Amino acid sequence: MNAPCTAWNLQSQNKAQRLARAAAVLPGRMQGKRVSSDDVVTLLEAVLECGDRVCLEGNNQKQADFLARALTRVNPAEVHDLHMVQSVLALSEHLDLFENGIASKLDFSFSGPQSARLARMVSAGQIQIGAIHTYLELFSRYFVDLTPRVSLICAQSADAQGNLYTGANTEDTPAIVEATAFKSGIVVAQVNELVDVLPRVDIPADWVNFVILAPKPNAIEPLFTRDPAQISEIQVLMAMMAIKGIYAEYGVQRLNHGIGFDTAAIELLLPTYAESLGLKGKICRHWALNPHPAMIPAIEAGWVESIHSFGSELGMENYVRARPDVFFTGADGSLRSNRAMSQAAGHYACDMFIGSTLQIDLNGHSSTATAGRIAGFGGAPNMGADARGRRHASPAWLKAGAQARQGRTGVHAMPRGQKLVVQMVETFREHMQSAFVETLDAWKLAEQAHMDIPPVMIYGDDVTHILTEEGIANLLLCRSDEEREQAIRGVAGFTPVGLGRDHRMVENLRDRGIVQRAEDLGVDKRYATRSLLAARNMRDLVRASGGLYDPPKRFRNW
Amino acid sequence: MEHLNFELDGLRQPRPFDAFVVGVVGSGNLEVMLEVSAKPQRCSVQITTSARGFAPIWEAVVNDFQRRHSLAGVTVSVNDMGATPAVVSLRLDQAVAGLMWPHRGSA
Numbered sequence: 232m233n234a235p236c237t238a239w240n241l242q243s244q245n246k247a248q249r250l251a252r253a254a255a256v257l258p259g260r261m262q263g264k265r266v267s268s269d270d271v272v273t274l275l276e277a278v279l280e281c282g283d284r285v286c287l288e289g290n291n292q293k294q295a296d297f298l299a300r301a302l303t304r305v306n307p308a309e310v311h312d313l314h315m316v317q318s319v320l321a322l323s324e325h326l327d328l329f330e331n332g333i334a335s336k337l338d339f340s341f342s343g344p345q346s347a348r349l350a351r352m353v354s355a356g357q358i359q360i361g362a363i364h365t366y367l368e369l370f371s372r373y374f375v376d377l378t379p380r381v382s383l384i385c386a387q388s389a390d391a392q393g394n395l396y397t398g399a400n401t402e403d404t405p406a407i408v409e410a411t412a413f414k415s416g417i418v419v420a421q422v423n424e425l426v427d428v429l430p431r432v433d434i435p436a437d438w439v440n441f442v443i444l445a446p447k448p449n450a451i452e453p454l455f456t457r458d459p460a461q462i463s464e465i466q467v468l469m470a471m472m473a474i475k476g477i478y479a480e481y482g483v484q485r486l487n488h489g490i491g492f493d494t495a496a497i498e499l500l501l502p503t504y505a506e507s508l509g510l511k512g513k514i515c516r517h518w519a520l521n522p523h524p525a526m527i528p529a530i531e532a533g534w535v536e537s538i539h540s541f542g543s544e545l546g547m548e549n550y551v552r553a554r555p556d557v558f559f560t561g562a563d564g565s566l567r568s569n570r571a572m573s574q575a576a577g578h579y580a581c582d583m584f585i586g587s588t589l590q591i592d593l594n595g596h597s598s599t600a601t602a603g604r605i606a607g608f609g610g611a612p613n614m615g616a617d618a619r620g621r622r623h624a625s626p627a628w629l630k631a632g633a634q635a636r637q638g639r640t641g642v643h644a645m646p647r648g649q650k651l652v653v654q655m656v657e658t659f660r661e662h663m664q665s666a667f668v669e670t671l672d673a674w675k676l677a678e679q680a681h682m683d684i685p686p687v688m689i690y691g692d693d694v695t696h697i698l699t700e701e702g703i704a705n706l707l708l709c710r711s712d713e714e715r716e717q718a719i720r721g722v723a724g725f726t727p728v729g730l731g732r733d734h735r736m737v738e739n740l741r742d743r744g745i746v747q748r749a750e751d752l753g754v755d756k757r758y759a760t761r762s763l764l765a766a767r768n769m770r771d772l773v774r775a776s777g778g779l780y781d782p783p784k785r786f787r788n789w
Numbered sequence: 790m791e792h793l794n795f796e797l798d799g800l801r802q803p804r805p806f807d808a809f810v811v812g813v814v815g816s817g818n819l820e821v822m823l824e825v826s827a828k829p830q831r832c833s834v835q836i837t838t839s840a841r842g843f844a845p846i847w848e849a850v851v852n853d854f855q856r857r858h859s860l861a862g863v864t865v866s867v868n869d870m871g872a873t874p875a876v877v878s879l880r881l882d883q884a885v886a887g888l889m890w891p892h893r894g895s896a
Binding site: 463464465468657658659663699700701724725730755756757759 | 874
């Protein structure tokens with residue numbers, strides 16, 4: 232046998248070569264770590280090697296958009312077959328890389344805005360997908376087998392040494408830089424401004440190799456802003472049922488809300504309807520949540536003790552800064568968000584996830600996949616899954632676990648809690664499309680895109696409740712596949728799935744509290760009007776914030 | 790416009806009341822008017838809707854409504870501008886919630 236290789240620092244040697252190449256192609260043009268935006272393509276061609284794993288920071292909010300554009304301009308004869316490992320495909324440049332022959336393989340989490348084009352390119356063989364992950368899964372793989380060689384990241388400001396301030400939208404940056412910098416990788420940062428003294432240091436300079444002042448501030452999307460004017464009475468009714476039938480019933484203190492008008496309605500009913508039920512202090516004190524503008528009235532009414540955020544939300548900066556007892560903020564006063572930490576918090580430390588979906592099947596599997604679109608998962612599967620590794624108890628977790636285990640034997644007899652995972656949907660979506668289906672579109676998509684398994688957002692065995700305008704189905708209490716199916720049909724309204732119910736069996740489930748209607752919960756439908764919302768439009772939210780909330784222009788509709 | 794009429798048997802006759810309307814006719818919304826009718830064991834439901842081709846769903850909505858409320862001696866008039874079944878059911882339930890019932894020895 233040959234002697235084993237004795238060099239143990241090939242990666243750091245390679246990193247030194249890359250840095251030396253950069254210094255050689257930019258003689259006298261670098262100031263410390265600073266590179267001019269005019270030289271960005273030259274820099275990228277010098278530090279990249281064919282086949283590199285590259286993380287291009289792009290998540291669902293902030294985007295390293297200047298570096299994304301620059302990467303599409305490198306010479307594909309010199310730089311090709313890059314393996315992109317990034318959480319979100321949001322910009323057209325993210326896919327242009329594959330069309331231009333610069334990248335060939337992709338591991339990612341979410342592709343909302345590019346999902347249709349991604350599906351077309353995958354079926355045309357232009358992109359090889361490694362896997363579609365959740366955020367936490369992808370970040371985890373950065374530390375195992377998908378460690379980036381080069382990361383192109385985004386920050387608000389840099390100082391002369393290359394320390395970075397990420398501002399309120401720290402998001403994915405710490406996870407990306409940690410994995411890259413401590414495994415001999417290269418970190419290139421685009422920043423919006425160069426300053427003498429940073430408000431605070433989010434990323435230390437010795438983890439960063441190059442800093443480029445971008446010609447324009449990075450793009451950022453106000454993804455979590457919902458105009459209360461668009462919340463419907465049905466959403467108010469569903470929110471009333473959620474609060475009375477689930478939040479109060481289980482005493483949910485720690486939770487995460489998905490994006491959407493359904494959960495925005497709940498947020499806006501806390502200081503009104505929930506307050507009238509005497510629930511203040513008994514529910515909803517601790518959150519893993521972005522700074523949703525719809526939370527302002529509840530925060531102002533003293534409902535909320537803490538909120539840790541995945542990212543920030545445009546316009547909420549001054550409000551957050553003025554409420555440091557609620558939000559996590561730096562010594563400079565601004566929000567410190569962190570997607571990896573907040574995802575872990577949502578998974579392990581929350582008793583409930585509640586969110587909307589597009590399709591639910593008869594087993595309760597729920598999916599946002601539609602044929603012809605590869606949209607990915609984002610964070611919902613980690614929020615909306617029982618944390619099997621959880622060991623600490625809370626009243627909500629114990630009650631859900633007890634319901635699931637009541638009367639069961641063998642391995643299921645061990646006392647254990649369960650996370651509440653609630654899927655909230657109106658039975659018909661727009662254009663009279665049923666939210667309840669016999670077969671999820673995910674099956675068709677799996678076939679089209681040659682996936683190993685259908686892309687299910689939340690598995691039926693993790694879903695504990697399905698809430699529609701017709702009522703709540705408590706799946707924890709179902710004891711057979713048939714009961715489960717009838718419980719789901721029993722809240723599926725006038726959709727074909729709902730019309731296909733066995734009326735006698737659904738009434739039996741109702742007697743046992745497995746299916747509950749508004750009247751069973753003591754929810755008076757006469758009060759299900761928009762006047763129950765603590766804010767009825769954007770202007771009300773601004774007013775509730777004492778003028779601290781500054782909505783983006785497109786939401787300034789008064 | 791599509792017009793649909795349903796005549797259903799019912800058992801629960803509310804106390805006499807003046808005709809009243811809940812809801813408004815607007816996009817995705819509807820108004821529901823309740824009036825006393827001359828047929829004490831029947832509930833008449835008269836629907837005018839801007840959305841054509843949904844008669845089977847209207848029938849299901851109306852049957853479900855009557856299964857839950859069993860109204861008698863009442864005419865229900867619906868003017869719909871493309872509301873979802875969810876909104877229709879909510880509006881019908883809100884209308885019935887405005888009725889008063891005679892004291893019943895047994896129910």
